[in-house]
Amino acid sequence: METVGTTAEPVRRRRPGPRRALTEDEILDAALCLLDDGGANAASIRGIAAKVGVAPNAVYTYFPDKAAVIKALVERLLGEVDHDVFADRSRPWPERVEALALDLRTHLSAHPGAVSLMNGGPMDGPHALALNERLLELLGDAGLDRTEAARASYLLIVYVFGSIALEVADVHQAGPLPPESDRVAARQVAYSATPVDHFPRSAAAADTMADFISTEQYLWGLRRVLDGITARTASTPAMLGGQRAEGAGASLVGQAP
Numbered sequence: 001m002e003t004v005g006t007t008a009e010p011v012r013r014r015r016p017g018p019r020r021a022l023t024e025d026e027i028l029d030a031a032l033c034l035l036d037d038g039g040a041n042a043a044s045i046r047g048i049a050a051k052v053g054v055a056p057n058a059v060y061t062y063f064p065d066k067a068a069v070i071k072a073l074v075e076r077l078l079g080e081v082d083h084d085v086f087a088d089r090s091r092p093w094p095e096r097v098e099a100l101a102l103d104l105r106t107h108l109s110a111h112p113g114a115v116s117l118m119n120g121g122p123m124d125g126p127h128a129l130a131l132n133e134r135l136l137e138l139l140g141d142a143g144l145d146r147t148e149a150a151r152a153s154y155l156l157i158v159y160v161f162g163s164i165a166l167e168v169a170d171v172h173q174a175g176p177l178p179p180e181s182d183r184v185a186a187r188q189v190a191y192s193a194t195p196v197d198h199f200p201r202s203a204a205a206a207d208t209m210a211d212f213i214s215t216e217q218y219l220w221g222l223r224r225v226l227d228g229i230t231a232r233t234a235s236t237p238a239m240l241g242g243q244r245a246e247g248a249g250a251s252l253v254g255q256a257p
Contacts (some may be wrong), residue, residue, distance in 0.1 A: 026052050028076055031069050035113030039174035042113065070117050071125065078115060078147065079127035080107050083134055094144040094226045100135070101222050103162050105215075112168040112177050118161055118238075132157075143233040152229050159225050167213040184210055200239050 030051035031043040046068055049056040063069045085103050086096035108115050132153060139149035170187070171177055191206035202209070211217050 018072075022054055022058055022062070024072065027059055027062055027069065028073050031073055032076075032111060033115065035073075035117075036111055036176065037113075038176060039113045040116045042174070045069070047092070067121070071121060073114060074118055074121075074123065075125040075127045075187065077107060077111065077118075078123070078125070078131055081127075081131060083130070086138060087134060089141060093138055094223075095140055095228070097135075097156065097226060098219065098222060100138075101156075101218070102215075104160055105164055105218060108164050109168065109177055112171065113174060115165055115168045119165060137213060142229065148232065152232075155225060155229075156222075163218055163221065167218075170213050180214060184214055187213065188212075 027048055030048045034042040034047050034051060043066070045056050045059050048069065049059050052059075059069075063072065081100070082103055085099040089097065108118065134147050135153045135156065136146075139152050140146075142149075144152055168177065171183065177183070187210035188207065191202075191210050194203040194206055196203040
């Protein structure tokens, strides 16, 4: 009896498809999109990878961890600031600071999910340093020496980023900020319920407090900070031709801010 031999069919291996091309910009685009849609905690490495259609390991090829992605994203956002708005040395220096502060507020409030991340680590990348360099130049034009300019620069950064962070935190939902007028109106409704018997001063100031997240309040506070810096420059020996100021101005010379 003959046995019929069988020959196994060779297993055909499927060729892998072309590898997905990926760039750092695509990763940052995906991270920013996730932050815009889901808030500060939405941009995980897995989420970013899924957004761009790759395995998480592909993201690690470009960034060692999420912190590195966030740092690069902060750098990108700071790089979008228009330096021309405050680099014109023919304009009064307070006007140039206002232009910078408004430009930062416009850019950062457009991505509320990323705002809290600005305070999550040192801003020491090239764009952050370039921004600080411009600010120091501007304050030098105002008459401050290097030490005073550095301190004033930090004061302005704290005010600007702190104000924007509080404005964004006032909205308890992810996604783009509602129009300013809508947010102020919602605050007016909330503050109108302040118990007058227990908090009479707060109740009387309800309309003003509702306006705390407005552009008007942002500029009001910034101008008070600039007023203080201006008073400081007017009392320094450099601005007084080396003569000690008399009266109230004299008490400011040599004091810490």
